[in-house]
Amino acid sequence: MKGLVRGERSRRVLEAVILEYIKGGVPVGSRAIAKRHGLRVSPATIRNVMADLEELGLLYQPHTSAGRVPTELGLRVYIDAILKIQQLSIADREQIRRSYRGGVSRVEGLLQETSKVLSSFSKQAGVVLTPRLSHTVLKRIEFVWLRTSMVMTILVSQAGIVHNTVFEIKEDISQEELDKYGRYLNDMLQDLTLNEVKARLLEEMKKEKVLFDSLLSKALELSQKALQENIENSELYIGGRTNLLDNPEFADVEQMRRIFNAFEEKSKIIDLLDKSMSARGVNIFIGSESELLDMESVSFVTSPYASGDEVLGTLGVIGPTRMDYSRIIPLVDYTAKLLSKMLEDTF
Amino acid sequence: MKGLVRGERSRRVLEAVILEYIKGGVPVGSRAIAKRHGLRVSPATIRNVMADLEELGLLYQPHTSAGRVPTELGLRVYIDAILKIQQLSIADREQIRRSYRGGVSRVEGLLQETSKVLSSFSKQAGVVLTPRLSHTVLKRIEFVWLRTSMVMTILVSQAGIVHNTVFEIKEDISQEELDKYGRYLNDMLQDLTLNEVKARLLEEMKKEKVLFDSLLSKALELSQKALQENIENSELYIGGRTNLLDNPEFADVEQMRRIFNAFEEKSKIIDLLDKSMSARGVNIFIGSESELLDMESVSFVTSPYASGDEVLGTLGVIGPTRMDYSRIIPLVDYTAKLLSKMLEDTF
DNA sequence: CTTGGCACTCGATAGGGGCGAGTGCTAAAA
DNA sequence: TTTTAGCACTCGCCCCTATCGAGTGCCAAG
CATH class of the missing domain: 1.10.10.10 (Winged helix-like DNA-binding domain superfamily/Winged helix DNA-binding domain)
Structure with a gap:
């Protein structure tokens, strides 16, 4: 090259x-x-x-x-x-850190705020992909009785992401009993990733068939149900969509519509970000390289973020291929590192 | 008139x-x-x-x-x-109900799906305002230990909405202890609205000063902290933004930018929907009536939705003043009723 | 290999003419 | 008094053309 x-x-x-x-x-x-x-x-x-x-x-x-x-x-x-990639200036870094003042009290809020920071510093759209549950470590599982035969499960990951699912069960189970299952499972499953949890559950269920311990068996069944729904979800926060409207190349409405459709659909963008999750450092997709066909004049600058050793998700900037890479690349890089650090410090 | x-x-x-x-x-x-x-x-x-x-x-x-x-x-x-408002046709109603198949397992998902249904049937943008926590009945409160001195609180409302907050506490508290507080509070606070909960907590804290029961006192302090952050939040789901791009009156980019800015900002729209929460039935704001200044050619058709007697939130359609009211008014009306029913059935 | 000169290309912009949808007014018809 | 046909008039829209100028490619001289 x-x-x-x-x-x-x-x-x-x-x-x-x-x-x-x-x-x-x-x-x-x-x-x-x-x-x-x-x-x-x-x-x-x-x-x-x-x-x-x-x-x-x-x-x-x-x-x-x-x-x-x-x-x-x-x-x-x-x-x-x-292009020689420079460090972000001290002033910029300071200003980015300042954007996070006012304290963020939920991971969701932190991630959303990050998408806004990315967008406002790049004058383009900022995106942050939330951790996929399946790769994160389970911190806590909780069952809540809603009404007869309806149970809500709440999963909390190590990184502080909270997911919930509601489902129906065949026979009613009281809240006291649900609490018991919860305690049991929390002891058993803590500090495993959800994928490990899944494996562990299957394993235990096999044993269980033999032992006929109904407490355990019900607990397993419940959590099994809860996991099915939750494990592959991944959310996407998008900030500063309207910044894109300022780019003259999108004055033509058709182009604009495509991008906004992708924002609405989300899945395509999620796939792309997912890909760059395994890469280290900043990743750049220029125009058709992203293989989001019909997105010719759009570029992505992305970087994974992590907490400790565990890669959690990806964040980045979306803009026209004609964007200021020399500024945006260091921006994405720094933001990813900063977010990683903040997650680490809190969770 | x-x-x-x-x-x-x-x-x-x-x-x-x-x-x-x-x-x-x-x-x-x-x-x-x-x-x-x-x-x-x-x-x-x-x-x-x-x-x-x-x-x-x-x-x-x-x-x-x-x-x-x-x-x-x-x-x-x-x-x-x-205009004589007609019922939605049987076929339409059937089709709307069908949109919800595939089972929705979280309230959040249900609400989001509803915004999509509204948008796709109206060919405009659909919005759904989530229940404000302060007015909903508390179903469950839960504390999770994250790391030294960091605690997450999870609140579950009667309607199945889950909120979480993370905060720092002065001295570390073990998970076992947190569980104890949780059990205690769940007994005390169940089936009160969050506003009532707040009042109750203050009351109890006064007593507490006298009794020096440290379990209770700590529990109260914790929940107090959790409530502060959560109570006034309200989220907005928006579906089908891109439908608006098809309206010829928004071919002019300036107009478009204003609307999309409002979508991004959200707070203005939330305020408006909030207003129409106290009204019964379908509400219509035409152009400048919405007092979202600079939104001259935009109309809102909204309706509150409820679960049982409790009004939870508002949903509606946003489009150009030139929209098909004769179709959209019954659509909004029916969707609100359907959503109410689904929430009631599940929670 | 570099440079000045020059003819040429082609999009963007502005002006002018014709077209047609739609109006307001008037005078006759109902 | 109300309705209608007729007619002159207005004005946005579209198409055509002319002009302008930024920028090119090529060539011949330095």
Whole structure:
């Protein structure tokens, strides 16, 4: 990939085109580049270089007499080989931390706040994927009697996420009895991940068939039911959708509709974020790379966040391919680390 | 209000203009009305009537040589005095009920699903306001030890809504102890509304000062903390935002941005829905009536929903003032009743 | 290899003309 | 008195054309 752009000058020109394009959003011409960016050559020379870059597929012209616009590949090369990722400035970091003042008293709130921080600092949309229950450690399970034969189960994960499910049971069970099951299960299942819990339950149920211990058996049955529903859910917080409306490339309504549909649908975005959960550090998807087909001009910058060793979820920024990567990449990186730290400190 | 439109014919014409306008979204002319709508008079006559209606402020002309468009007042008169609200068809009702199949296992899910149902049947945005905790009956309170000095409180309301708060306490308390407090409080507080609970706690704390029963005192202190944060929260589920993009009146981006900002902000919409919570039956806010200033061309159709006698929250449809009230009003009405029934049956 | 010059391309913008939907008014008909 | 037909008029919309200018590619000279 790095070999794609040979000369130092080519690289400078590519960078210049991209910077100008990110700033202005319109195709950039040779003159503009020759003037700014201190390349001490004439526009004509720039034009030659640009023609080369176009041949390589890094730039393209919307029409014959227009300036150049970077292609996805061009952006990719820029990000991988040219952009030097800087630290976020002290001032920015301070300001981000300040956004969290006022104390956040629920993980859900913390995550939601994070999506807002991401959006307001990037001027794009911010997203935060909540931990998938199946990978997190169970902290507590609780049964609540609602009405005859209806029981609610509440699961609390190590990270402080609370899930609940309501379901019907064949015969009524009193709250006292439910409490007993709860105590029993809490002793047995604490500090296992939900996937382990599931396995453990199956195991115990087998034994149980032999022992006919009805307390245990009922407890197992209950928790089994509760787990079925809860384990694969994952929520997505989205902040600053409206920021996207300010991007001139989405003035065309059709494009806009696609993105907002994806926001509403969520599942596609969740899938994408899920993928980047296993990667370490910041991940970037430019335009069609995300394979969210029909999302040509949208980029994602994502990073997983964790608590201790346990990777919990992913957060990121969604914006037009033409976004200020040099600022957003460090932003996402820092925010992920900060969130990780906050989760660690609290839970 | 009813007196505003005297003649039977005036009324018919107003109705005709509104129906045509709702259908087409463009100013409607005298010819169109004379042709359809079986008023057996000439366009010229219609024009005279229209001129009268315009003088009354029920219609207006965007410009001299255009047709007429209903004003907010015109819509108001139409809804209050002309529109006969019909029942939703059996087929529609059946289909709505069917949308809820597949079992909904959490109230949150049920409410969210309802916002989707509202949006997909209205082709507009659907909203559902979750019960405000302060008015609902407490079903259960639970404390979970997270780490040294950090405790999570989980509140379950009668209606099956689960809230949680995390807070720091001065000295560490073991899970066993927390359980004890929980049991104690559950006995004491069950079946009071959270407002009553709050009052009760204060009362007990006074006694407590005298008795120096440290179990009770700590329990009270804990729950006090938990309540502070939780009691006034109210969430808003919004479904089908993108439906609004299809309305030609929002082709202009500025208008769109305002609405989506309100969706993001939420608090304004929550306030509005809150207001209509005390009203009985369907409530309609046309354009500026909502006093969500800068929301001129947006209407709300809302209705409270309940479980038993207890009014829990509000749901509704948000769309352009030009929406099909004759369909949406019964839709909102039916959905509110259906949701009420489902909540009642489950919790 | 670089540069200035130059012809050329093509989108964006503005102006002008015609079209047609719809009006208000008037005078005749009911 | 009310309704209707007729008619002149208004004005947004659409299409066409002309103009403008940013930016290009190419060529020949440095």
